[in-house]
Amino acid sequence: MxxxxxxxxxxxxxxxxxxxxxxxxxxxxxxxxxxxxxxxxxxxxxxxxxxxxxxxxxxxxxxxxxxxxxxxxxxxxxxxxxxxxxxxxxxxxxxxxxxxxxxxxxxxxxxxxxxxxxxxxxxxxxxxxxxxxxxxxxxxxxxxxxxxxxxxxxxxxxxxxxxxxxxxxxxxxxxxxxDNIAVSSTKIRKALENGAIEKANNFLGYCFMLTGEVVKGNNLGEKIGFPTANLCIKETYKLIPKTGAYLVKSTLNNEQVFGMMNIGFRPTVSGKNQTIEIHFFNFNDNLYGKRIQIEVLTFLRDEQKFESVEALQQQLKKDKEKSLELINGTFFE
The missing domain is CATH 3.40.50.620 (HUPs)
Structure with a gap:
């Protein structure tokens, strides 16, 4: 798939x-x-x-x-x-x-x-x-x-x-x-809004991208072992896909780096504004103030409200395991 x-x-x-x-x-x-x-x-x-x-x-x-x-x-x-x-x-x-x-x-x-x-x-x-x-x-x-x-x-x-x-x-x-379905920008937008990233990417012929500047967040991710780059997209007209977790990749310091991204309102910690946070695997450099581009590969799960920060942490571990399985799986061979 x-x-x-x-x-x-x-x-x-x-x-x-x-x-x-x-x-x-x-x-x-x-x-x-x-x-x-x-x-x-x-x-x-x-x-x-x-x-x-x-x-x-x-x-x-x-x-x-x-x-x-x-x-x-x-x-x-x-x-x-x-x-x-x-x-x-x-x-x-x-x-x-x-x-x-x-x-x-x-x-x-x-x-x-x-x-x-x-x-x-x-x-x-x-x-x-x-x-x-x-x-x-x-x-x-x-x-x-x-x-x-x-x-x-x-x-x-x-x-x-x-x-x-x-x-x-x-x-x-x-x-x-x-697949007998006419390609159109409208259908791609709808696919992205529904989290159907594979379908959107197939229509696009490349991976849907998000481009923005890395800004400071509340450092919750770092405290629970999942430091994130918080992406700020200044163009208010840019379509942001459905809230949830995604497998992504980017080129940082001239190297391809995979990660997982969350788009949402952080309901577990009563967040009020939508954020875009990316946890990169095996990458520790400071990205604050840098402009980066994210390629969105696939949808992992819907955004959830957990009973506690500890429960969120456990889910993030599962998300990472799933992401690494996909990265190392046959679809990248």
Whole structure:
């Protein structure tokens, strides 16, 4: 059941020792090139296997024609701007999204600030002002069921018409399925909210990550023999998985380190705020103030309220035994 957990070497997200030539532009006004571009558009939250298929095809196609492979994305997420009453959480922070995109071979990333004013661009103005006049588009590659422009009025058929008018090609990528279930950012979010980490990771094509700074806690873990790194994630829009205990790994001091993580409210000691605490195995260095990234491998158990701190300590020992069995088991061979 856990065999897929080690198949994501292409996205070893804790290790930043990769080489990248990605050029990042913080809005459309910064981009200026006379070279033709092959473009894809979208929020790409999660950069999941469906997204990866689109981007890899974009990169390959651009390389054949000596064009620039360019992804136009938006931040904040359009729903955060247009549906403010909905508290949407995202799979990736913008920095995590950039990190993932860097590893696919993309040449240019334009992160356009999404505002209400920007959302009022008609489909025609979007194509003419942005794709043609700003990005010098030669080909547009999009996923299935893509809509754009004011009120999402633009669709694939319109894009084809505009392509004939402004001399660019349009290619649509077919729907990507896993076990006959369509991959989508929405389904990945739901899986994470339900603690279905294996399912989410399978859809993502890499291990879901949490990135933040290690801050001081109340030192309870250290007192009972399980010192923890308390992770503070500043991005309030970042999706935090279901409360409970998880098996995780990270790259610390250039070494892969496993551990177990608890997400929750510490009911045994009457905690009031949600915390993210990681106990690393065989690691004793001081991490306070350091920014680390955690890869979430699998869900261990739900959060519980124990009769005493001693009972909690005994459960943590069981959690560690289970974690070490998984780490040393056949799924890591």
């Amino acid at each position: 856990y065999s897929f957990l080690i198949n994501y070497s292409i996205f070893t997200t804790s290790n930043n020792l990769y080489f990248s030539t990605l050029k990042i532009f913080n809005d459309l006004s910064q981009y200026n090139s006379t070279k033709k571009t092959f473009v894809t558009i979208g929020t790409f939250d999660g950069v999941h296997v469906g997204h990866q298929k689109v981007i890899k095809k974009l990169v390959k196609s651009a390389q054949k024609k000596d064009a620039i492979s360019l992804l136009l994305t938006f931040f904040p997420h359009p729903r955060m701007v247009l549906q403010k009453d909905i508290d949407i959480k995202l799979i990736n922070t913008i920095d995590e999204r950039i990190q993932l995109l860097e590893k696919i071979g993309l040449e240019a990333l334009v992160i356009q600030p999404f505002t209400e004013e920007f959302s009022k661009l008609t489909a025609l103005d979007f194509v003419r002002k942005i794709l043609v006049n700003t990005l010098n588009i030669s080909k547009l590659i999009i996923g299935y069921d893509h809509h754009f422009g004011k009120n999402r009025e633009g669709n694939f058929e319109q894009l084809e018409e505009y392509g004939h008018t402004y001399d660019f090609q349009v290619n649509e990528i077919s729907q990507k399925d896993i």
